[in-house]
Amino acid sequence: MPSSESVASAPLPAPPLPRPDQRWALFLDVDGCLLEFAQDPAMVAVPAALRALLQALYARLDGALALVSGRGMADLLQLFGHPAWALAGLHGYQLRHHDGRHREIAIDPADQARMRRAVQALAARLEGVQLEDKQHAMALHCRRAPERLAALRIAAEALATELPGYELQPGNLVMEFKPVGMDKGRAVEELMQHPPFAGRMPVYLGDDLTDEHAFAAVNRAGGISVRVGWREPSHARFTLPSPVTVQAWLDRVREALGEPAGPKGVPIDATPDGGQPTDS
Numbered sequence: 358m359p360s361s362e363s364v365a366s367a368p369l370p371a372p373p374l375p376r377p378d379q380r381w382a383l384f385l386d387v388d389g390c391l392l393e394f395a396q397d398p399a400m401v402a403v404p405a406a407l408r409a410l411l412q413a414l415y416a417r418l419d420g421a422l423a424l425v426s427g428r429g430m431a432d433l434l435q436l437f438g439h440p441a442w443a444l445a446g447l448h449g450y451q452l453r454h455h456d457g458r459h460r461e462i463a464i465d466p467a468d469q470a471r472m473r474r475a476v477q478a479l480a481a482r483l484e485g486v487q488l489e490d491k492q493h494a495m496a497l498h499c500r501r502a503p504e505r506l507a508a509l510r511i512a513a514e515a516l517a518t519e520l521p522g523y524e525l526q527p528g529n530l531v532m533e534f535k536p537v538g539m540d541k542g543r544a545v546e547e548l549m550q551h552p553p554f555a556g557r558m559p560v561y562l563g564d565d566l567t568d569e570h571a572f573a574a575v576n577r578a579g580g581i582s583v584r585v586g587w588r589e590p591s592h593a594r595f596t597l598p599s600p601v602t603v604q605a606w607l608d609r610v611r612e613a614l615g616e617p618a619g620p621k622g623v624p625i626d627a628t629p630d631g632g633q634p635t636d637s
C-alpha cells in the first residue's frame with residue numbers, strides 16, 4: 358500500500374513488499390537513503406533501532422543483505438558496529454563478502470599520491486568546500502555552501518583530466534575522485550554472483566547519482582530499483598521520499614518476511630538460516 362505522501366507528488370510508485378514466493382537480496386545505500394545527510398559525514402550516527410532492524414532483515418533474508426556506499430570500508434564497519442552483512446565501500450572498490458572475505462582493487466600508489474596532493478590543493482583554494490578524505494578516494498563537499506557547487510564542478514572536472522587511475526563521480530553537493538573501473542552497479546553484480554545473493558531477486562535502494570549504476574544493473578536482472586528522494590531523471594522504477602520512509606518500509610519488509618517475534622535479547626544473528634537456535 359503506497360503511502361499518501363509518496364504518491365501525491367511522485368511519478369513513481371512506492372516499492373512493493375516481498376511476496377511469499379520471492380527470495381529477495383537487499384542492497385542499501387547509506388547516506389541519504391538509510392540515514393539523513395549531516396553537514397559533516399563524520400557526524401552521522403546509526404540509531405540502535407536501525408541496526409536491530411537491519412540485523413533482523415539479514416537473518417530473515419538468510420544473509421542476503423548488503424550495504425553499498427561511497428564511504429570507506431573502515432568507516433562503514435565503525436558506523437554500523439562491525440556487522441556481519443556484506444559491505445561494499447568506496448562504491449565497490451572495497452568489498453567484504455558475507456563470509457568475511459575481502460577484496461580490494463589495486464591502485465597504482467603513484468596515481469593515488471598524485472590524486473591526494475592535487476585534491477588537497479584544490480580544497481585549500483576553494484572557499485566553502487569541505488574535504489572528505491577516504492584514503493583511496495577523496496570527496497569535495499559543498500553542503501555548507503551549496504552556491505559553490507558550480508565553481509566546484511568546473512574546477513573538479515578540469516583537475517580530473519590530469520589524474521590517471523581516477524575518475525570524477527558527481528553526487529549530491531559533492532564531487533568525488535574515485536578509482537576508475539568500479540561503480541555501485543558492478544559491486545551489486547559481483548555480490549550477486551556469490552552466496553547468499555546468487556539466485557535471488559536484487560532489490561536496491563539509493564538516493565544519489567552514484568546509485569544510478571546500481572538501478573540499471575538491478576533492472577537488467579529483473580529486480581526492484583528504488584530511488585529515495587526526488588532527484589530526476591532516474592533509472593529507478595519505484596520511489597520512497599526520505600530515509601524516514603525507507604526505515605518504515607524496511608520494517609514492513611521485515612514483517613512481510615515473517616520475522617518471528619522472539620523474546621527480546623535473543624541474538625538474531627545466532628540463527629542466520631532462520632532455523633532453530635542451537636542453545637537458549
Ligand SMILES: [Mg+2]
Nearest residue numbers: 386388389565
Ligand atoms: Mg546516498
